[in-house]
Amino acid sequence: MISRMTDAGPQAPMMSLSWVNLAVVVVLGIFSLLFLWLGFQSFGGENPDQGNLYIVVGTAGLAAIGYMFFRTKAISSQKPPVEKAEVVTILECPSCDLKRVRDFQRGDYVYKSDESCTRCEGTMTITGIHRKAEPKKKR
Amino acid sequence: MYLHVGQLLQNQSDIGMILQTLFSFSFIIYLFYAQRIQAMTMLRAVEGTLRKVKGIRDKGRNTSIEAVKEAAEDDYDPTPEVERFLEHFFIPPTSLDPAGIVGKMGQLLNVRENIFEAEVRAMAPKASDSEVNNLENLLEASLALNVYYKVIRHFYLLGKRTMNIYVIMQIHMILPMIVREIEAYSRALQAFRDGTPIGDSVGPLVAARLMHGHEWSDVAKDMVVAEVPYNGRTLVVTKAKGPGGSVGKPGDAIENILNGRKGRKKVDAVIMVDAAGKLEGEPTGGIAEGIGAAIGGIGVEKHKIEEAVKKHDIPMYAIAIKQDITHVVAPMVEELYTACDTAVEIVKRMVDQRTKEGDTILVAGIGNTVGVAQ
Numbered sequence: 029m030i031s032r033m034t035d036a037g038p039q040a041p042m043m044s045l046s047w048v049n050l051a052v053v054v055v056l057g058i059f060s061l062l063f064l065w066l067g068f069q070s071f072g073g074e075n076p077d078q079g080n081l082y083i084v085v086g087t088a089g090l091a092a093i094g095y096m097f098f099r100t101k102a103i104s105s106q107k108p109p110v111e112k113a114e115v116v117t118i119l120e121c122p123s124c125d126l127k128r129v130r131d132f133q134r135g136d137y138v139y140k141s142d143e144s145c146t147r148c149e150g151t152m153t154i155t156g157i158h159r160k161a162e163p164k165k166k167r
Numbered sequence: 168m169y170l171h172v173g174q175l176l177q178n179q180s181d182i183g184m185i186l187q188t189l190f191s192f193s194f195i196i197y198l199f200y201a202q203r204i205q206a207m208t209m210l211r212a213v214e215g216t217l218r219k220v221k222g223i224r225d226k227g228r229n230t231s232i233e234a235v236k237e238a239a240e241d242d243y244d245p246t247p248e249v250e251r252f253l254e255h256f257f258i259p260p261t262s263l264d265p266a267g268i269v270g271k272m273g274q275l276l277n278v279r280e281n282i283f284e285a286e287v288r289a290m291a292p293k294a295s296d297s298e299v300n301n302l303e304n305l306l307e308a309s310l311a312l313n314v315y316y317k318v319i320r321h322f323y324l325l326g327k328r329t330m331n332i333y334v335i336m337q338i339h340m341i342l343p344m345i346v347r348e349i350e351a352y353s354r355a356l357q358a359f360r361d362g363t364p365i366g367d368s369v370g371p372l373v374a375a376r377l378m379h380g381h382e383w384s385d386v387a388k389d390m391v392v393a394e395v396p397y398n399g400r401t402l403v404v405t406k407a408k409g410p411g412g413s414v415g416k417p418g419d420a421i422e423n424i425l426n427g428r429k430g431r432k433k434v435d436a437v438i439m440v441d442a443a444g445k446l447e448g449e450p451t452g453g454i455a456e457g458i459g460a461a462i463g464g465i466g467v468e469k470h471k472i473e474e475a476v477k478k479h480d481i482p483m484y485a486i487a488i489k490q491d492i493t494h495v496v497a498p499m500v501e502e503l504y505t506a507c508d509t510a511v512e513i514v515k516r517m518v519d520q521r522t523k524e525g526d527t528i529l530v531a532g533i534g535n536t537v538g539v540a541q
């Protein structure tokens with residue numbers, strides 16, 4: 029298969045990129061803290077305007093770090109792309125009107141009737157198959 | 168230590184100068200490299216998607232191989248066969264001279280279907296008809312995933328090589344839509360492996376609700392028909408033959424039914440029930456009524472239906488059951504399941520309102536009939 033060769037392509041830079049990210053975060057963090065500290069120092073001194081400038085730069089650095097963390101977290105903590113859907117089968121007995129819901133089994137299909145009724149002598153017919161209603165996502 | 172640094176930078180005007188230079192410098196850098204930075208950001212987003220899609224593609228491939236293995240004889244490894252299948256392609260006929268293109272397309276699609284079926288039968292000779300149909304659908308879903316993966320990879324690698332923002336943008340722009348489609352296909356794997364009804368099965372399920380308990384017969388390839396008396400009228404109900412995954416040939420079926428009624432009462436109305444894409448904000452399982460041939464796909468079957476209906480001059484009504492692209496090939500959600508019962512009532516109401524006693528009405532349930540018998 030051709031793809032096996034090229035598949036490594038997108039993964040290799042990912043590794044190096046995350047290392048670059050880490051280094052950038054560390055350096056940026058040190059400088060931001062330094063600037064913040066300098067800013068608070070100058071507030072007490074004779075030049076509060078200079079202090080403002082320092083604090084702005086320091087905060088911007090920290091904000092950049094926060095943004096990077098947010099981004100990497102969004103990528104790494106992604107839930108598995110597709111979780112298995114839970115499917116149920118609805119069975120009805122034509123002779124005694126018993127209705128039963130059970131988990132879907134492979135081989136089930138709508139209007140299959142080969143399961144004996146648990147209440148009477150009749151055979152139950154599958155009248156419906158659908159996915160279990162998912163709990164509503166709240167934001 | 169910090170104290171020392173602070174003392175080092177005691178001269179205020181110097182620091183102001185340095186900061187200003189830094190700001191100006193970053194501004195100039197941004198001025199010239201903004202597009203490149205943007206391209207890199209977009210490329211990263213594509214890369215993330217590519218890895219995800221690769222995971223889904225591999226899952227599809229493995230699911231297919233496992234499913235074929237289960238259906239095939241012992242110690243038969245279908246991996247090379249499945250891999251060959253996943254690279255299968257279809258060349259649509261040229262549209263330079265569009266006259267007769269529907270026929271050409273239909274003929275090619277028939278060949279494709281027959282080849283697929285023969286391939287699956289060769290891989291799993293002991294499988295039943297519906298198992299073969301399900302495997303065929305499963306392999307087709309995997310094939311689609313493989314194509315998605317390869318196209319995204321193509322644009323990613325091309326974008327990385329050229330670093331051209333317009334190349335990267337092309338794939339980045341449509342990424343959210345593509346991801347939704349891919350997620351839908353990945354859910355299809357489960358549906359076709361197990362044989363559960365999918366969102367697209369709403370049409371056949373409505374037809375099955377109407378025709379169940381009545382004698383049915385074959386009317387075209389993979390299509391069944393049954394005559395159902397209702398309120399003094401006769402409903403001629405047709406759907407794809409279940410419970411294996413198949414969309415059948417509704418065009419041929421409707422054509423055969425309309426043409427095959429010589430000597431008997433002709434059909435007075437056609438009602439088609441199908442799943443339809445919903446717009447964002449519309450409820451899943453919402454039902455709308457309309458006019459026309461409610462059928463998707465390339466258009467071969469639609470063409471046949473429209474030709475047949477025009478020839479006999481019959482009014483054609485449509486019932487659409489609204490759903491999202493993520494529902495179409497995924498196991499049927501409960502909203503759609505309950506919508507089917509509502510749709511049956513709507514068909515009956517339509518028949519009551521728009522036809523009179525003694526009329527014959529053709530009801531066609533369009534869609535993939537996986538997991539729905541008749």
Ligand SMILES: [Zn+2]
Pocket residue numbers: 121122123124125126145146147148149150
């Ligand atoms: Zn019973």
